Amino acid sequence: MAGSTSGTTSSNPSLNPSAPKILLAKPSAGPVPGKFGRGGGEDETAPHRARLPPVGSLNLLSDSWEFHIDRFLPFLTENTDFKVVGIIGPPGAGKSTIMNELYGFDGVSPGMLPPFAIQSEETRAMARHCTVGIEPRISAERLILLDTQSVFSPSVLSEIMRPDGSSTVSVLSGESLSAELAHEIMNIQLGVLLASICHILLVVSEGVHDNSMWHMMLTVDLLKHGIPDPSCITPLHSQSSTLGLQKEGKDKVHEVEEYIGTPVFVHTKLQDQDLSPPNIVQTKKALLQYFGSSSFMRRKCANKPTDQPAMTQINTKDTELLDLLMIPYKNKDDSPEAQCESYVSSLWKLRDQVLSMNCPSFTRNVSERDWLKSSAKIWELVKSSPIIAEYSRTLLSSGMFRR
Numbered sequence: 001m002a003g004s005t006s007g008t009t010s011s012n013p014s015l016n017p018s019a020p021k022i023l024l025a026k027p028s029a030g031p032v033p034g035k036f037g038r039g040g041g042e043d044e045t046a047p048h049r050a051r052l053p054p055v056g057s058l059n060l061l062s063d064s065w066e067f068h069i070d071r072f073l074p075f076l077t078e079n080t081d082f083k084v085v086g087i088i089g090p091p092g093a094g095k096s097t098i099m100n101e102l103y104g105f106d107g108v109s110p111g112m113l114p115p116f117a118i119q120s121e122e123t124r125a126m127a128r129h130c131t132v133g134i135e136p137r138i139s140a141e142r143l144i145l146l147d148t149q150s151v152f153s154p155s156v157l158s159e160i161m162r163p164d165g166s167s168t169v170s171v172l173s174g175e176s177l178s179a180e181l182a183h184e185i186m187n188i189q190l191g192v193l194l195a196s197i198c199h200i201l202l203v204v205s206e207g208v209h210d211n212s213m214w215h216m217m218l219t220v221d222l223l224k225h226g227i228p229d230p231s232c233i234t235p236l237h238s239q240s241s242t243l244g245l246q247k248e249g250k251d252k253v254h255e256v257e258e259y260i261g262t263p264v265f266v267h268t269k270l271q272d273q274d275l276s277p278p279n280i281v282q283t284k285k286a287l288l289q290y291f292g293s294s295s296f297m298r299r300k301c302a303n304k305p306t307d308q309p310a311m312t313q314i315n316t317k318d319t320e321l322l323d324l325l326m327i328p329y330k331n332k333d334d335s336p337e338a339q340c341e342s343y344v345s346s347l348w349k350l351r352d353q354v355l356s357m358n359c360p361s362f363t364r365n366v367s368e369r370d371w372l373k374s375s376a377k378i379w380e381l382v383k384s385s386p387i388i389a390e391y392s393r394t395l396l397s398s399g400m401f402r403r
Contacts, residue, residue, distance in 0.1 A: 060146075060375075061133030065169045065186075067379040069372050072136050076368035082142040084371070085354060086194035086261070089204030089213060091150035094268045094327070096131060098202065099147045101347045102354060103139045116147045134190075141355065144368065146194065151187040152212065160186075165402055172392060173384045181401040185392050191220035192382050196227045197375045198261040199359040205267050208274040208283060208326075214290050217263060221294045223387050229259035230374040231362035260295050262359040264323040266350065275326055275340040284324050291322060323357075325350050 058072045085102060087095045096116040100107075103115050115137045135147045149156055160169045160179050167182035171189060194201050195217075205213045265287055273279065291297050327346040341349065366374065382388070395401055 058136055059133045060136055063169075065171055065383070067376040069376050073369060073372055075138055076144075076372055078367040078369060079142060080365050080367050082138075082144055082368050082371075083200065083359075084144045084146065084198045084261075085200045085202065086146040086148065086198040087202040087204060088148050088151060088191055088194055089202075089266075090206060090210075091153045091155070093150075093204045093206040095150070095202075095204050096147055098204065098266065098347070098350065099137070099145050101351050102143060102145055103137055104141075104351075116145075138368075142368070143355075144371075146198065148190050148194070151190065151216065156186075157183045171383070172389055175389070175392070177392065177396075178402045181392060181395060184395065184401070185388065187216065188219060188223060188388060188391070189382050191216060192224045192227060192385075192388070193375075193379055195220055195224055195261050195263075196259065196378050196382070197230050197371070199361075200354055200357060201261045201263050202354075203263050203265050205265070206269050208267055208270055208279070210267075211290070214265070214287070217296075218291070218294060219391075221260070221296065223385070223391055224260065224295075225258065226385060226387060227258065227378060227381055229257055229363045230371060230378055231364040231366040232257070233374055233377055257363060259360070259362060262323070262357065263296055264325060264354070264357075266325045266327065268327045269330075270326055270328050272328070272340055275328060280324075280326060283326075284322070287322050287324055297321065323353070325353065 058075075060067055060069065060072060062068055085099075087099055089095050096114070096118050099116045100114045100118070105114050106112065107114070116135060117131065131147055131149045133149055137145045137147075139145065157179060160167050160182060162168055162179070165178050165180075167177050167179040169182060169186070171177065171182045171185045177185065203213050203217055205211070267274075267283070274283075288297075325346070327350070328340060328343050330343045362371075
């Protein structure tokens with residue numbers, strides 16, 4: 001089936017011997033030369049070079065916020081039995097660690113480095129982020145994993161800010177924004193893209209009381225409209241003539257059904273009291289109440305017979321309509337007297353749940369390679385979205401961001 005979420009029937013390497021593999025190699029620490037004709041002057045390109053991914057990176061987004069498929073495309077095949085899993089969240093919440101677990105990385109194997117870079121002590125001490133743009137990998141089970149740069153990240157903001165406060169990155173086609181507003185729009189665009197092209201979107205929050213990611217996903221749901229199913233648009237065959245492709249994509253927006261991925265809300269670094277059964281149930285009820293009128297719930301409740309609105313009553317069974325996973329602090333072990341799951345067990349549980357989830361498929365059959373080409377086209381639609389542009393103007397007129 002197109003975009004089947006079982007992800008297991010063709011995962012056996014013996015059944016697909018020609019499938020390319022991504023080596024667990026450490027990327028070079030050196031900077032990539034300036035792109036798009038910006039490699040000349042040292043002074044004016046320094047803020048841009050700070051955002052460039054290391055040599056050997058498979059990054060899907062360039063320093064100028066353009067989507068590029070050339071590096072990752074050779075790792076994909078014409079296989080149609082795959083699952084796309086994206087992740088989004090604030091800095092230091094454990095996104096890359098979760099993605100390494102989904103990849104199947106064995107951290108105890110000597111000489112092997114993780115496919116997704118993990119924040120080092122030095123990086124953490126300097127309040128820096130280690131993921132820029134979107135870093136993709138594909139696992140043996142044909143899980144296409146998309147690790148994204150942190151949202152709400154002060155270090156991302158500092159890298160895109162010029163001395164006059166404007167943004168070095170053009171996040172909206174043809175519009176110049178302040179760095180603060182551009183950073184806000186970047187976060188929204190990442191969320192809209194992932195919700196549009198992923199089967200599963202892991203929404204990671206740190207601690208049990210941080211609902212900033214919940215609020216962001218409601219905004220993503222509000223602004224995502226007009227973005228089509230990735231299997232229903234003509235794939236990109238080249239990176240040229242983007243304006244023509246943009247117009248073609250806009251013409252087709254109203255001809256296809258919209259698609260939205262299945263969110264899995266993950267709260268990390270939890271205390272023992274947060275993991276008690278009553279508190280977990282309360283958190284699930286709060287999650288359900290928060291997203292009661294969202295597209296995520298409307299899809300989940302589509303086949304649920306009821307004579308009343310979905311959110312008039314909440315019971316224990318209803319809390320299963322949205323997926324919530326709770327992960328304790330890393331130092332929590334599997335001691336016999338432990339009353340809650342350990343950190344390692346929670347990560348294993350997360351991986352098992354993602355691998356076994358039956359999520360909505362794309363409307364049509366689509367191969368891994370065509371999915372990537374369509375994702376590039378969807379990114380152009382996201383960047384040129386009139387709804388997101390209007391949202392940006394609303395934020396600007398509110399006085400929350402400098403002009």
